[in-house]
Amino acid sequence: MTGGVDLHTHTTASDGTLSPSELVRAAARRGVRVLAVTDHDSTDGLRDALAEAEQHRPLTIVPGLEINCDVPGAEVHVLGYLVDHEAAWFQDFLREQRAERVARVHRIAARLAELGLPIDPAEVFAIVKEGAAGRPHVAQVMVQRGYVKSVREAFDRYLHVNGPANVPRKRLTPAEAVRIIRRARGVPVFAHPGLADRDALIPELVEAGLMGIEAIYAEHSAAQTAHYQDLCRRHGLIATGGSDYHGERSGRTNPLGHPPVPMSVYVELKDAAQRAREHEPPPAPERTEPGRA
Numbered sequence: 001m002t003g004g005v006d007l008h009t010h011t012t013a014s015d016g017t018l019s020p021s022e023l024v025r026a027a028a029r030r031g032v033r034v035l036a037v038t039d040h041d042s043t044d045g046l047r048d049a050l051a052e053a054e055q056h057r058p059l060t061i062v063p064g065l066e067i068n069c070d071v072p073g074a075e076v077h078v079l080g081y082l083v084d085h086e087a088a089w090f091q092d093f094l095r096e097q098r099a100e101r102v103a104r105v106h107r108i109a110a111r112l113a114e115l116g117l118p119i120d121p122a123e124v125f126a127i128v129k130e131g132a133a134g135r136p137h138v139a140q141v142m143v144q145r146g147y148v149k150s151v152r153e154a155f156d157r158y159l160h161v162n163g164p165a166n167v168p169r170k171r172l173t174p175a176e177a178v179r180i181i182r183r184a185r186g187v188p189v190f191a192h193p194g195l196a197d198r199d200a201l202i203p204e205l206v207e208a209g210l211m212g213i214e215a216i217y218a219e220h221s222a223a224q225t226a227h228y229q230d231l232c233r234r235h236g237l238i239a240t241g242g243s244d245y246h247g248e249r250s251g252r253t254n255p256l257g258h259p260p261v262p263m264s265v266y267v268e269l270k271d272a273a274q275r276a277r278e279h280e281p282p283p284a285p286e287r288t289e290p291g292r293a
Contacts, residue, residue, distance in 0.1 A: 007081070013044040014039035016039070062081055064186075068172075135155070182208075212232070214241060216239065243257060243258055
């Protein structure tokens, strides 16, 4: 079986524009049969997504999340699938991550003020509500203020990794994120590696416990997709994929359920999660002292 699988989506629990229930309904309308909800540093949308999916069988929800990491000159994201997301220690970790996101919004606001583009962090948090704050929310406020015409322009001019208004998070390395997901009995996957251009990290991540690479991605070229599929074969990893859907009003063009991902990938993810759960979890990773990447 092929198609009907989307392993990378976001809701209002992070920087998506659809609530978890709305996302599930949209996925059902598009014929998606397996949907991973992978909000940034948050699993708060999973309960509503799972409940809504009961009304749209056989649609299946894959519990997941996306952890953002900074490396010199780039941002690396690590997806985690089928994690034990209700574990108290894991939720403590995610709360720390979200607290750092709030602090980062204040730092970005201060940088924007220096550039003559003042914003009130309260405006950002009014958009976020209970979600995980991030640069997309800052970009929305910049649009509202008339500083830029679109979220895309805000990123292109000010908020990209090396942009004049971007401020890195306190450092969490990709290898640490991989180990945290493995400790949570989940399947860690290197998200959209073609955007990060940090293939040199892959051997280190494999050593840390990486189990997959998001090879099938809307913004990957055909050559990049083939390259990452080949890397997966060489390292014994799962070649996953997803739309990175944030909602029609997000300013992103990736449609829900595209590009097509084989159903066999979901089967491989379940098998990998089973293997992860059959082993004793590794000890809690040592956290790096706060600093800037």
